[in-house]
Amino acid sequence: MLDTLLPILIAAALALAVIGAGRRVRLWRQGRPARVPLLKGLAAMPRRYLVDLHHVVARDKVMSNTHVATAGGFVAAAALMILVHGLGLAEGVLGWLLLAASATMFVGSCCVARRRRNPPSRLSRGPWMRLPKSLMAFSLGVFAVTLPSVGLLPEDFGSWLLALALAAVVTWGLAEMVFGMTWGGPMKHAFAGALHLAFHRRAERFSTKKGGSGRSTGLKALDLDDPEAPLGVENPADFTWNQLLGFDACVQCGRCEAMCPAFAAGQPLNPKKLIQDMVVGMAGGSDAAYAGSPYPGKPVGEHQGSTHGPIVAREGKALVDAETLWSCTTCRACVEECPMMIEHVDAIVDMRRFLTLEHGNTPNKGAEVLDNLIATDNPGGFDPGARMHWATDLELPLMADRQQVDVLLWLGDGAYDMRNQRTLRSLVKVLRAAGVDFAVLGNEERDSGDVARRLGDEATFQSLAKRNIATLAQYRFQQIVTCDPHSFHVLGNEYGELGGHYRVYHHTTFIAELYEAGRLTFRPWKSGSVTYHDPCYLGRYNGEYEAPRNVLRALGIQVTEMERSGFRSRCCGGGGGAPITDIPGKQRIPDMRMNDVRETGAELVAVGCPQCTAMLEGVVDSTAEVRDIAELVADALVEAPSGPAGRGEEQMRTVRPLAEEVA
């Protein structure tokens, strides 16, 4: 009886799956057009899955093995089942292979079941709790119905009752695994995920056989010249179709939630819920069915949306509240962690753009900062002519005078901040000690546009960026060095789209190179233990984890690493305009980070970012001192006996007579 029933079941499941796929594709295609190489993407998909995605999944060894067994077993079993039971090709090795595949899948599904017995809070429940049972039903059912096919059991084994029971189990398995894949069950992630990998909006972030950078972090520019082009995302349908597809790929594993600093601080953001809300919005409906952790302080079931309805309401509630979007620090911890390669930060900034550019609703100090940027080219509203006041005694060479130098030192808006001025002075001292040929733009420099862009004000960003690019185009330099990772990121990764291509170095990278070249000599470190805080915009955004540590090592410092460091570093809370929009939570993000520092017992935390310095130093009663790496290097400098030292003495001579005159 099974011989006749199975092919029908398999054919029915496949047919339903195809219909479901069509419906799903139609949902995605409600989004705006996006140009993606379809065939090339599909061809690259297996590699993206096996190499890039697996690289992320493999950070959790147990889960990665579980997934390999379950998913690998399933794909093999499903393909073989179509051959063996669907087309009746049981002879020879195929049946045995099918037995092996379904057995592997069963082992995997047992691990999934164990994971689900006491699931961590980051995992979603609801339909996901039945998944291990469905996996077992499929694998066991297929295994059992295959036993007679290979002759291990007689063809007429058992009664018709047993056959019917087996058929029911196989039906359950097929329903979840094949038909559920395209109709919105937990297995949807496999279908949507595969296509999402193929049609990803950032193809550059995947490695290629030739190597490839494997990094793509710059935000994509809005077209402001076309008055018809939408300014950001108002409705779910304003996302591009492949963004919608990406949201649909979410497995609700909650790795993003576990890493999100805003979620940990009790601010109303949970990246996983946000992505699920986008899925709800895409299909239309309420978030009541969501079975994971809610946005802190916001019960599930009160929000709803539709494909062409607003995501954020001007008044009252819609799909998502504005403060959820403004809680994000754009630290990219969620994106870095996401095994499905979903781009949370892109989506958040897209929605912020609409709130700022169309609603004019940037919260708290946002509007003031943006007005300052428009009127004075710096977020603090300071006099642009006072940008170099901190360095009057340093007599920094100006690009306007030099025209051509080796290094253009980009100061950033930290030039107005008394704390960062100390870092800048140290950096200048280091550059001079190494005899670097450098100059600054001085008052010609403007804010890089980082904050404006993260606050959604693409217009102000592009205005600042274009003027900066025009200024930089007047001069000749080999590279830009900056102590601000935000400027580093924007100049290096985001100006390119607007026509500015530069070689940009973070000061730690540059100092590390100077040291390697033997142009700096350090006194050995004598003070206490030190830990290092990776700035998001240096680490996750630009992959620079080693250079700062190399510099610290060169100083003779043994870094005591925090539990969350490197690509898992926890944000200081200072990115993405978060200190400006200042959405309240239960605790402050920098306080949590200084607790991480305290746990290492370090007396000093080395940083490489003005934002991080300000945020961490703002923590009351902290146990550790906050110093920029440039400061540590400047303090440890030993004037080398030849070369650079001679230069230094020369400068002293020019300064001394001036001092005598005054006295």
Add this chain to the structure above:
Amino acid sequence: MQPDTHHEGSLAVTVLVSVGRHPLTGRGRRADQDARGVELARTLRGAEVELLHAGRLDEGSEAALRGYLGMGFDALSLLEQPAGADVLPALAEALEAAGPQLVVAGERAEQGEGSGLLPYLLAERLGWPLVSGLAAVEDVEHGVATLLQALPRGQRRRLRVRLPAIVTVDAAAPAPRQSAYGPARRGRLDVQAAPVMDDVDLAQWPAQPARKRPKRLKIVKAASARDRFKAAAAKAEGGGGQVLSDVTPEEGAEAIFKLLKEEGVLR
């Protein structure tokens, strides 16, 4: 708040807006007080708000005027006037023709003459009452507006005035909403014909930039953000300095030299 049914139709409000000037960079912008006036009008119930500007239309002023449109307006009426023109006749004629119930203006312009006299001259010419320094319009009913006027030191005075009237706002009025790029870009600048009259007096006045006056520097020496906060939050108090009297020039010079060394000016 009274429901709208109390009004005979809606309340026609015209806000006079000017091109502002940022105090540090001199760039064109929404004038702060005028923007507050727009905000005040926007929050009025049942108000139909019109924006009116008299002046030149060029690249610099257009960006500033679009700043007002970004507060959520489809259009702004523009009476084109050359530099050095007296805008009073043009504004008066336009207001007489449009016949708004309430005219809102900033106390004074951020550039040009900036005498703050325009609203008064306008009121005199139209024969309307004028109330200055408005904090809020509380209610408009049967052609009478209840206004809240801001007085020094946070005091408020409630006034009733028969419309039409001119009111002016200063920094006591509610802060303006953010200007959004989208509506600012889409909004129309409706250029309207208007009489042009040269400002004969202005042409005879000599103008020179205001002189900068020296200001005492406040020096905060602090090692950390916390110390800086303490210093900023502390009450200003003297006693940091040192008074030298009856000293020889050498002793005086010595003291100054020491101070300069301490301050790091000399090394």
